[in-house]
Amino acid sequence: MYTLKEYKRACKQIPTIQGKKIKIALLGDSATQLLATSIKGECILRGYNVVLWEAEYNQIEMQVMNSKSELHEFNADYTIVFQSTHKLLEKYSLTDASSQLALAEDRLAFIRLLCETIKGRIIYYNYPEIDDGVFGSYASKVQSSFIYQLYRLNYELLNLSQEYPNLFICNLAGISAKYGRNVMFDSSVYISTEMILSLDALPYVASRTADIIAATEGKFKKCLILDLDNTVWGGIVGDDGWENIQIGHGLGIGKAFTEFQQWILKLKNRGIILAICSKNDEEKAKEPFEKNPEMLLKLDDIAVFIANWENKVDNIRTIQQILNIGFDSMVFLDDNPFERNMVREHLPEITVPELPEDPGDYLEFLYSENLFETVSYSTGDKDRTKQYQVEAKRVSLLKNFTNENDFLKSLDMESEVGGFNNFNIPRVAQLSQRSNQFNLRTIRYTEAEIAAIKSNPDYIDLSFTLSDKFGDNGLICVVILKSINTNSAFIDTWLMSCRVLKRSMENFVLNAIVEYARQKGIKYIIGEYLPTPKNKMVELHYPNLGFKRMEKANTAQYILNVDDYKNKECYIKRK
């Protein structure tokens, strides 16, 4: 967690960060200067090239409703709106009983308007509780009580965020519940500056806000690597034996590990890949999973299991190679400070939380870290572990073939080609946010934007699945073509999941693109490569596929003449 002083320094520095510019607007009904400094500072310290525009004090409605306002002119990628409980309570206190009854409804109508007026993404803080004590506990029975209206508002905000994919709720109420209102609000700060958030609260709020931005920009965790002894269970299995480790309910520390495992399982079911990295004999390390009835985690839940006496840095590198995801998308949990420091030092990109000494504190600490922020979820995510286990099998089959084409033929691959539809839009959006390596232009799209592309006749939307004799990878490739004139189309998006690399999928996809282009009478297909720190692997993607470099373009653009194209060889059948 950074400090306000670090934020201020970061904002003062002459910007040196390159990369995509992110435009953030901040509007509040209280003084927001220090919140602005904190959010901007947090984003800069995380390496984002941000420009922040802050509205004048208490101008939210004017800025939103006036289509010629500075807000609309600024055209932010993220519009952050902080309407405080404090001001809501003031409004409530000044109105008559019938307006009090409509307090939540009125506010929701405004947020709805906000969602329909603002083009980019909206980050909206929900409402931490203030119990005005007017009805005491009886407030629950009185619909016009402030408490009733407040709970209703927070509940309906959740629903609204489902209705509007561009609306993200930042859980300020949750932060307040964690640290307490006495920490979050400081009356003398409020009286002398009109700031609702105390100075101590600012880093928590800025961090949670930046989490949403970072996740939307494609930075989030995909994998959790766990140590075993005194992390997943209490005690040392090699010394104590599988039957004597501390785990399970009843009195004592075992219950802390049981609840920790419950949390891990929830993450796994959400789609986080689990890996084990433990200094142990492999056989001994697996025994609790196989034999101890109190263990909630089973071997099936683990995508990669590494237990040996090698150093953890090398073992984590092995895990990274098998999963083929970036180190910055991994979290490593280990009770041993020595191992943590060693991993931090050699693999600085990986997130290594400073677990508290007492296992009883693990969960409360991890809750506060908000490590697993995401901006998408599809029900297929929970099958991811299985897909990685299957991948491990494919890798071992490949070893039996000397000729790669023979291996590919033996896989009996099939792909289903289609457009976007209501069923696959969440997955398409998710892939556009997750894919870093095989992603030619790395344009991130939300569900709403994908839906808009689908219904825009200027675009051709293509999605591809891939299955083979080992299993179904699901939807693994997305291509979006935009027609730029009557006979040319531009490849706005071409991305693929790294699970299907080296499977001749790119040949199959290009065959399909050309086929669609021919149907639409398109003669030229133009592709572009925009470099990022992660997509070097596709730098020569287009020339490798036979595209010609366009010399006049400022960026790496390539062109393909559809008439000259001959279908490329691949070992994938169309389903």
Next chain:
Amino acid sequence: MEKERILAEVQDIFRDVLDNDDLEINFNTVADDVDEWDSLSHIQLVVGIEKHFGLHFTSQQITKWKDVGAMCDDIATSI
């Protein structure tokens, strides 16, 4: 604690919060004398002083101070 000692510690807090290591203040210093000292940094100075001396000012106290001397007087009576 004598007032000079308090002033020295308050000066350290000013330097830290305002991020200016060369800043010199005395009992007669007012906000207009210091570039970085505006209403926003004022509240950060207050919170910094509260934390450092382990005390809490009332809202009236904070708005009443006319110079650094008044600030130090309130600190002296509160600790």
